[in-house]
Amino acid sequence: GAVVSQHPSRVICKSGTSVKIECRSLDFQATTMFWYRQFPKQSLMLMATSNEGSKATYEQGVEKDKFLINHASLTLSTLTVTSAHPEDSSFYICSARVSRGRDEQFFGPGTRLTVL
Amino acid sequence: DAKTTQPPSMDCAEGRAANLPCNHSTISGNEYVYWYRQIHSQGPQYIIHGLKNNETNEMASLIITEDRKSSTLILPHATLRDTAVYYCIVRVAEDTGRRALTFGSGTRLQVQP
Numbered sequence A: 001g002a003v004v005s006q007h008p009s010r011v012i013c014k015s016g017t018s019v020k021i022e023c024r025s026l027d028f029q030a031t032t033m034f035w036y037r038q039f040p041k042q043s044l045m046l047m048a049t050s051n052e053g054s055k056a057t058y059e060q061g062v063e064k065d066k067f068l069i070n071h072a073s074l075t076l077s078t079l080t081v082t083s084a085h086p087e088d089s090s091f092y093i094c095s096a097r098v099s100r101g102r103d104e105q106f107f108g109p110g111t112r113l114t115v116l
Numbered sequence B: 001d002a003k004t005t006q007p008p009s010m011d012c013a014e015g016r017a018a019n020l021p022c023n024h025s026t027i028s029g030n031e032y033v034y035w036y037r038q039i040h041s042q043g044p045q046y047i048i049h050g051l052k053n054n055e056t057n058e059m060a061s062l063i064i065t066e067d068r069k070s071s072t073l074i075l076p077h078a079t080l081r082d083t084a085v086y087y088c089i090v091r092v093a094e095d096t097g098r099r100a101l102t103f104g105s106g107t108r109l110q111v112q113p
Helices: none
Strands: A004-007 A010-013 A019-025 A032-038 A045-051 A067-073 A076-081 A090-100 A102-107 A111-115 B009-013 B018-023 B031-038 B045-050 B061-064 B070-075 B084-092 B107-112
Touching: A004 A090, A010 A019, A019 A032, A019 A090, A019 A111, A032 A067, A032 A076, A045 A067, A076 A090, A102 B045, B009 B018, B018 B031, B018 B084, B018 B107, B031 B061, B045 B061, B045 B070, B070 B084
Parallel strands: A010 A111, B009 B107
Antiparallel strands: A004 A019, A019 A076, A032 A045, A032 A090, A067 A076, A090 A102, A090 A111, B018 B070, B031 B045, B031 B084, B061 B070, B084 B107
């Protein structure tokens, strides 16, 4: 199957610092990756769509200057939370588009961010 | 994507079948029904999908009514590891991958020992 990894799985940082989260497709090339955010007891909310070699497309209400997305290769997309604040504490999940016979998405295991 | 309605929570005894309903009365002819689940603190996992015929795989069975306005996901012998939030999503198949999946509230299934 298609495997998507995320690193780190869990991170705690101080308010005002920046945190980078990596999303990798391990056994396939992903031209498109998606970033979601999930607050406790809520559903996944799409933050942005990341396309390799081009700028990310952000959902309404998501600050592109705060959540920097880089999709520099076909196997790696990164999300950087800049100047993190406690309200940014959340579960961040990426998914990658697979185009092998059947077009579908596979999800990473998620990254738990806690901002103190 | 067509709107879906699911009960917020369900309980099921371990070893028994878990039947999770989903209403999608506005589904279009070219839209498929997809099921994903999310175990606590993990990413969503694909379970099964179908258009109009019933489908079965190693994880579950999907029963779609003849008018396609509702469906049921069946876990034949639920285990404690099946405790999760189950999401029913309706969308056109060829679109899957090009646009992000949209998640509703889902059904929180609690399998009881």
